[in-house]
Structure formats: C-alpha cells, structure tokens
Amino acid sequence: MSTDDLNCDEFVELVTAYVDNALDNHSRRRVQEHLATCTGCERYLEQIRRTVAELGRLPADQLADQARDEILAAFRGWHSGQR
Amino acid sequence: MAALRAGDEVTFTAVLDAWSPGLLRTARSFVADMHTAEDVVQETWLAVLRGLDRFEGRAALRTWTYQILINVAKARGQRDARVVPESSLREEGPTVDPSRFQGADEPYPGHWRTAPDPWPTPEASALDAETRRQIEAALDRLPARQRAVITLRDVEGYEPDEVCQILDITAGNQRLLLHRARASVRAALAAYLNPLSNEEQW
Numbered sequence: 001m002s003t004d005d006l007n008c009d010e011f012v013e014l015v016t017a018y019v020d021n022a023l024d025n026h027s028r029r030r031v032q033e034h035l036a037t038c039t040g041c042e043r044y045l046e047q048i049r050r051t052v053a054e055l056g057r058l059p060a061d062q063l064a065d066q067a068r069d070e071i072l073a074a075f076r077g078w079h080s081g082q083r
Numbered sequence: 084m085a086a087l088r089a090g091d092e093v094t095f096t097a098v099l100d101a102w103s104p105g106l107l108r109t110a111r112s113f114v115a116d117m118h119t120a121e122d123v124v125q126e127t128w129l130a131v132l133r134g135l136d137r138f139e140g141r142a143a144l145r146t147w148t149y150q151i152l153i154n155v156a157k158a159r160g161q162r163d164a165r166v167v168p169e170s171s172l173r174e175e176g177p178t179v180d181p182s183r184f185q186g187a188d189e190p191y192p193g194h195w196r197t198a199p200d201p202w203p204t205p206e207a208s209a210l211d212a213e214t215r216r217q218i219e220a221a222l223d224r225l226p227a228r229q230r231a232v233i234t235l236r237d238v239e240g241y242e243p244d245e246v247c248q249i250l251d252i253t254a255g256n257q258r259l260l261l262h263r264a265r266a267s268v269r270a271a272l273a274a275y276l277n278p279l280s281n282e283e284q285w
Contacts, residue, residue, distance in 0.1 A: 007193030009184040013177065016262035020243065022254075040198030044179075047202060051269040054218055055237035060104035067121050071099060071128045072092065078132045079090030 006034040011041045015048050084141055099128065102145060105239040106152050111222075112230040113153075113160035123159055127152040142245075149249040153231070160227070174226060178266035200277040214275070221271035225264050232257055233264035 006014075011034055017023050018031050035042050063071075086094040103124055110120035130151050131144075138144045185191050222230055228250070235246045247257050273280070 007184075008195045009177070009179070009181070009193045012179045012266070013262070016258055016265060020258060020261075022258060038194075040195035043199050043201060047199060047269050047273065048265055050202065051265055051272055052237045054214065054272070055233065055268065056240060058215060058218065058238055061107045061117070062100070063103045063107065063124060064121055067125045068099065068103075071125060072096065074129055074132055075090075075092060075095050078135070 004030060006030045008034075008038060008041050008044075011035075011038070012044060015045055018045075019048065019052075084138060084144070087144075088135060098141075102148060103128075105235070106149070108234050108238055109149065109231055110152060110156045112225075112227045112234060113156035115160075119159055120156075123152065123156045126155050130155070146245055146248050149235075150251075153250060174229075174263065178263055179270075199273065200280040202273070202276045214272070217271055217275040218268060221268045224271075225267060228252075229260045229264035229267070232260040233268065236261055237265070 011031060014023065014027065014031055018028065023031065035045065062068075087098070106124045106127060107117070107120050110123040111117070114120050114123060127148060131148050134147070135144075138147065183196060185194050185196055189196075222233070225233065231250060232246060235241045235249060236243070241249075243254060243257055246252075247254055250257070252260070
C-alpha cells in the first residue's frame, strides 16, 4: 500500500462529496481506486444511495383543506384588491 | 408568473399544491408538530401573496417562498422551543462509529473490522411502511439544520445551489449538514434492516 491509499474511515467521510460530484480529480481518483478493491466501502456507498432513494419516496403531506381554502380565499382577495 | 400576477386561480392552485408538501416537511425541521407546521405554511403563503408583484420568474419565487418559510418557522420554533426535544446527535466528529474500523495496532488500521451487513434487496422493502416510519423517526431525531438540508435535498430533490440560497449557507456547510444527516439516516436504516448485527446508531 502506498501512502496515497484511502482508508475506509476516510472514505465514509468523503462519501457525500463523492456522490455530489464535489471532489477534485485527485480525491475522486483515490476514492474510485479504493472502491474498486473494498467490499465494505462499496456496500456503504450503495447503502447511502439507497438511503437517498428511500428518502425521495417518502409520501407527501398535503395542507389541511381548511388552511388551503383560506389561502385560496386570500389569493382571490389579493387579486381583487389589485384591480 | 404572468398568469399568477393576473390572478389566475388555476395556476396559483397548482403552485400551492405542488409546493405545500415540501414546505410542510421543511417547516417540521424547526417546529414541534404538524399542526404548527401547517400554521407556518399558511402564514408563509399569505406573506408570499403580499410580495407576488415583485417576482419575474417562478424559480426565484420558489426560493423566496422557502426563505420566508424558514424565517417564519424559526421564529415559531424559538417561541415553542421547550416542546422541541434537544437532539443528542453529534454535530461534529466522525459519522460512523470509530470502533467499526481497525485500530493502529491491527493489520489494516482505518479499514473496516467487518464490512457493513448487506441490506435486503430494494424490491423486498421499497413499499414497506415500517421502513418509512423508521426513516421519519430518524428525521425527527436530526438537529434542525441537518433535517432542513436533507429534506430539501433528498426528500424534495432540490439542487444544492437552491438549498444554499434557501437556508443562507455556504456550499461547504450545506454538504457537511447533508453528510451528517445522511449518515444518521443510513445508520437508523441499518439498525432496522439488520437487527441482529451490532451496528449501533452512532
């Protein structure tokens, strides 16, 4: 191992920058080289991606009807006040 | 935007319904319950109406709407501070339990002692309501700013630039908050999906 090799405990702190494409070329290459040989970090990365995907699938809450109606009424009032 | 300013209710209703779920979720980062979050979102929309004339583009309007929401929600959150549980999660230091990695006197210092356990395949759990409850509970435990960032980025899917503008934070800070938040939610999922492994919520 050369001194340039990435450790797993370093990888887990770079994972967000890696996924967001925010690493410089040198760091990005170190991460890719590490991932190519490390099952644990490959799995960690996959689990972070899965976490992000699951977060994106959370169901949406809508406003209660009463609050929505009041906002729409305010919109009508705003528009009639404009003219 | 022209339709909005002209008072087109169909357009306004579409925007209201498209943005309100994200606004509600983001408000939850700063206030204690859904009821207060609804108040915050309603107050936000009323403030948006008062400033609607000033906006040319819909993207700018969305960012501005969220900026108003953050201000209203923070003010409400401070007023109700006693009911928001203080988070015990760390805001600095490693995001993965250091004992998961080998020490200096072991063969591969800084490398996994044992790799994280694999999770069941997404097909098997994607629609699992309990998985979602675990994620919601993990979000509830996050510090407010981490929760706001991960909500905007990963739940609502906004770009980093817009999130930085909404929360008035730097790109580096945004990434740091997102990083810590994702690591916490991953750890909560790992603890739930691999109950027999010794992975702790760090």
